[in-house]
Amino acid sequence: MTSMLSFVLENVPSDWESVSTYNSSYVLFNVNVFSGEAANIKAMFNLTSLNINTIRRVQNPFQYGRFKLRQEMLNSNSVDTVFHIVHQSDLETALKYTCDYRRYKNGYSSDGENKHPRFYPNVQNAVFNRPASMINDSCVLVVSKISGDLKTQSDYYIQYVVDFK
Numbered sequence: 001m002t003s004m005l006s007f008v009l010e011n012v013p014s015d016w017e018s019v020s021t022y023n024s025s026y027v028l029f030n031v032n033v034f035s036g037e038a039a040n041i042k043a044m045f046n047l048t049s050l051n052i053n054t055i056r057r058v059q060n061p062f063q064y065g066r067f068k069l070r071q072e073m074l075n076s077n078s079v080d081t082v083f084h085i086v087h088q089s090d091l092e093t094a095l096k097y098t099c100d101y102r103r104y105k106n107g108y109s110s111d112g113e114n115k116h117p118r119f120y121p122n123v124q125n126a127v128f129n130r131p132a133s134m135i136n137d138s139c140v141l142v143v144s145k146i147s148g149d150l151k152t153q154s155d156y157y158i159q160y161v162v163d164f165k
Contacts, residue, residue, distance in 0.1 A: 008065035016059050026060035026095050028161065041142060041160055044081070045123050050135075051165040058141075063098055063157040070154035071146060078147035082119035082156070083126040085138050091161065094141060098153045106137075116150040119143060139163045 015037055017029050031038045033055070041055050071077065086094045087106035097103050099117040120126040126140060142160040150156070 028056040031055040053165045056161045066154040067157040084141040
């Protein structure tokens with residue numbers, strides 16, 4: 001019998017790097033700035049005045065596996081790309097605990113809806129709702145979310161971390 005993790009690892013997104021062992025729940029990989037993957041992410045930030053420093057892919061098979069199971073349970077293939085902004089010092093917490101803002105230490109004053117984190121439909125809204133003095137110490141998480149209202153943390157997973165200059 002194959003373990004659930006083995007099954008998930010055999011069915012990850014095609015742009016994920018091969019990882020023999022996950023010693024933590026996630027691994028970050030720098031995305032090549034000249035790749036199509038980076039171009040897609042940069043296009044989402046075109047209407048902002050932010051200068052992207054790095055784009056990192058988040059590979060968390062545990063989050064991704066829960067997300068895919070939830071999609072299957074809901075019989076839903078409709079997924080939205082949304083954005084969540086966090087202070088740099090809360091990044092590890094956001095990645096480890098799937099954007100659980102209750103664990104953040106810095107600058108997340110606005111609660112999300114129904115005890116879920118606040119996701120924005122575009123980067124402009126995410127940045128606009130962050131105090132200007134804090135934007136340089138923040139990063140944007142690019143998140144895939146099952147379309148519709150959030151019910152559980154399994155309704156979304158973090159795809160990328162975008163840092164600014």
